[in-house]
Amino acid sequence: xxxxxxxxxxxxxxxxxxxxxxxxxxxxxxxxxxxxxxxxxxxxxxxxxxxxxxxxxxxxxxxxxxxxxxxxxxxxxxxxxxxxxxxxxxxxxxxxxxxxxxxxxxxxxxxxxxxxxxxxxxxxxxxxxxxxxxxxxxxxxxxxxxxxxxxxxxxxxxxxxxxxxxxxxxxxxxxxxxxxxxxxxxxxxxxxxxxxxxxxxxxxxxxxxxxxxxxxxxxxxxxxxxxxxxxxxxxxxxxxxxxxxxxxxxxxxxxxxxxxxxxxxxxxxxxxxxxxxxxxxxxxxxxxxxxxxxxxxxxxxxxxxxxxxxxxxxxxxxxxxxxxxxxxxxxxxxxxxxxxxxxxxxxxxxxxxxxxxxxxxxxxxxxxxxxxxxxxxxxxxxxxxxxxxxxxxxxxxxxxxxxxxxxxxxxxxxxxxxxxxxxxxxxxxxxxxxxxxxxx
Numbered sequence: 509x510x511x512x513x514x515x516x517x518x519x520x521x522x523x524x525x526x527x528x529x530x531x532x533x534x535x536x537x538x539x540x541x542x543x544x545x546x547x548x549x550x551x552x553x554x555x556x557x558x559x560x561x562x563x564x565x566x567x568x569x570x571x572x573x574x575x576x577x578x579x580x581x582x583x584x585x586x587x588x589x590x591x592x593x594x595x596x597x598x599x600x601x602x603x604x605x606x607x608x609x610x611x612x613x614x615x616x617x618x619x620x621x622x623x624x625x626x627x628x629x630x631x632x633x634x635x636x637x638x639x640x641x642x643x644x645x646x647x648x649x650x651x652x653x654x655x656x657x658x659x660x661x662x663x664x665x666x667x668x669x670x671x672x673x674x675x676x677x678x679x680x681x682x683x684x685x686x687x688x689x690x691x692x693x694x695x696x697x698x699x700x701x702x703x704x705x706x707x708x709x710x711x712x713x714x715x716x717x718x719x720x721x722x723x724x725x726x727x728x729x730x731x732x733x734x735x736x737x738x739x740x741x742x743x744x745x746x747x748x749x750x751x752x753x754x755x756x757x758x759x760x761x762x763x764x765x766x767x768x769x770x771x772x773x774x775x776x777x778x779x780x781x782x783x784x785x786x787x788x789x790x791x792x793x794x795x796x797x798x799x800x801x802x803x804x805x806x807x808x809x810x811x812x813x814x815x816x817x818x819x820x821x822x823x824x825x826x827x828x829x830x831x832x833x834x835x836x837x838x839x840x841x842x843x844x845x846x847x848x849x850x851x852x853x854x855x856x857x858x859x860x861x862x863x864x865x866x867x868x869x870x871x872x873x874x875x876x877x878x879x880x881x882x883x884x885x886x887x888x889x890x891x892x893x894x895x896x897x898x899x900x901x902x903x904x905x906x907x908x909x910x911x912x913x914x915x916x917x918x919x920x921x922x923x924x925x926x927x928x929x930x931x932x933x934x935x936x937x938x939x940x941x942x943x944x945x946x947x948x
Contacts, residue, residue: 514539521708521804525551537839562868569662569673571595575603581873582664582671583899584691587611587883588698589634589813590898593664593671596640596689596703597651599723605730606723608634609898610767610815611881611891614905615741615760630734631894631905632741634767635756636723637701637811638691639790645714647679655679660686666876669695669849670842676710683712695852696844698885699831703809704838713801719785720773720809721792722756730901742767746825749784749791753832756791757825766816768824770832776806808838819888852879855921878914887924892932907932 509527517524518540526541527548536544545551567578582593591608598604614629641650648654660674673689686708694700707716724747728739745757745766755770773793775782780797799805812832814824821827835841856875860868881897892907893914911918911929919926933940 511535511539514541519804521802534840534843537843538837540839560865562865562872563665563667565664565666565869565873567662567664569659569675571657571659576605579605579607580899582662583877583880583897584669584671584693584701585880585898586693586695586698587879587881587885588889589693589701590880591638591693591701592900594638595651595673596638596691596705597649599636599639599651600726600729605900606636606638606726607730607900608637608813609905610634610813610817611886611898612817612889613760613765613767613815614763615765616762617737617739617741619737628733628737628904629906630728630737630739630741631898631901632760632765632767633726633728633730633739633901634813635742635758635769635790636726637769637771637813638703639719639721639723639792640703640705640807640809641719642685642707643717643719644679644683644685644709644712645681646717647681647683649719650677666872667849667853668842668846669693669876669880670845683714684710685712686710690838690842692842692845694841694845695848695883695885696841697831697835699812699814699828700835700841701811701813702838702841703811705807705809707805707807709799709801709803709805711801713799716797716799716805718773718775718780718795718797718807719792720771720795720807721785721790722754722769722771722811723790724756724758725789728901731904733904734901747786747791749786749793751782751784751793753829754784754786754791754793755825755829766824768814768828770812770825770828771809772811772832772835773807773809776808777803810835810838810841817889852883856917858917875917878917882911882914882918882922882925882929884922884925887928889928890932890935892929 524541526536526544528544579592579594589610594606613632615632616629618625618627643649656678658676662673671691675687677685688706690704728734742758745759747756757768759766775795780795782793782795785794812828814828816824893911894905894907895910896902
């Protein structure tokens with residue numbers, strides 16, 4: 509219940525429970541408490557029994573043949589933007605598929621079919637803001653096939669919109685590093701997302717390098733349709749990297765929408781030497797530091813995201829810079845994000861009477877993903893609900909009649925959201941009628 513105790517526990521590599529007796533929740537979070545309660549009685553011992561909380565989705569995170577499904581289910585979003593639950597160190601390699609999608613951001617490509625030209629609009633995969641990796645003693649970077657990654661399970665906390673992933677990494681010399689990662693796409697501020705990564709050097713001391721990037725070498729490549737189209741929707745507008753902040757702006761080729769991302773990364777451990785790094789494919793910060801055996805190192809990465817579709821935003825890159833300058837750290841961002849999700853659940857929860865925890869969790873999971881694409885942040889953005897939401901590129905992100913399945917729930921709880929979704933239809937009614945007439 510003392511902040512210096514939290515600091516000491518954090519430095520020792522412990523999971524820290526802060527007991528907030530005097531309304532200092534934010535201070536405990538800022539100091540590094542993993543969990544904050546008002547009384548120890550709020551905790552319960554889980555032991556090795558199954559978790560019975562229907563708002564927790566647990567997964568062994570085995571990086572197996574289900575990885576694509578796992579990435580979709582682990583998607584985090586806020587109605588404005590969503591990011592698939594890909595591993596932060598993974599690139600598009602045919603097995604993993606990072607994807608970040610802005611609602612309403614489409615681009616048109618053409619292809620030749622049977623001697624004719626077919627135009628297709630597709631939801632655009634934005635630069636990958638997740639990208640983060642590390643290397644020990646000048647060895648291979650995390651994500652390399654020469655490293656052994658041992659999953660320790662993941663938790664999708666539906667009540668807080670928080671993805672927690674645990675794993676260990678072992679190199680060819682037997683050096684083991686344990687990793688705890690937490691990520692969010694803010695429901696409090698739709699333009700912010702964050703990644704917090706903790707490392708513990710289990711059995712080694714030496715040189716550690718961190719690399720936190722905005723990866724611009726992305727294309728739409730998840731589906732066969734996109735592969736046939738070519739999937740190259742983005743062109744570079746501006747990129748730069750400094751020791752503390754990096755930014756990247758790209759533009760869609762046909763629709764000419766600018767997508768801007770600005771990143772601020774930092775290492776909490778003393779002695780980390782940062783410098784900006786730019787490559788052909790991205791920008792970011794690179795850190796080097798010396799680590800002692802058993803030491804815990806934390807990296808915090810905050811990203812602001814804007815597009816030129818945003819109202820009253822003539823310069824999305826400047827808007828992203830301004831938002832990031834005002835943003836606090838991960839702990840404060842998480843506190844605001846949790847409060848926003850608490851308000852959503854207070855209005856949206858559906859309790860299934862006399863059913864199993866598994867059924868209730870399934871209902872909660874569906875509600876969670878609906879809220880991530882139909883939150884109050886969609887109001888006045890001129891967007892609809894795609895068949896795959898903002899979770900991937902299936903159906904090229906096209907919007908059919910899927911909101912009919914969710915409008916009854918949305919209309920009763922968020923009438924302004926329902927009105928906005930229906931306005932999206934109304935604005936396109938005449939071209940839809942013309943297209944229907946052309947098809948007979």
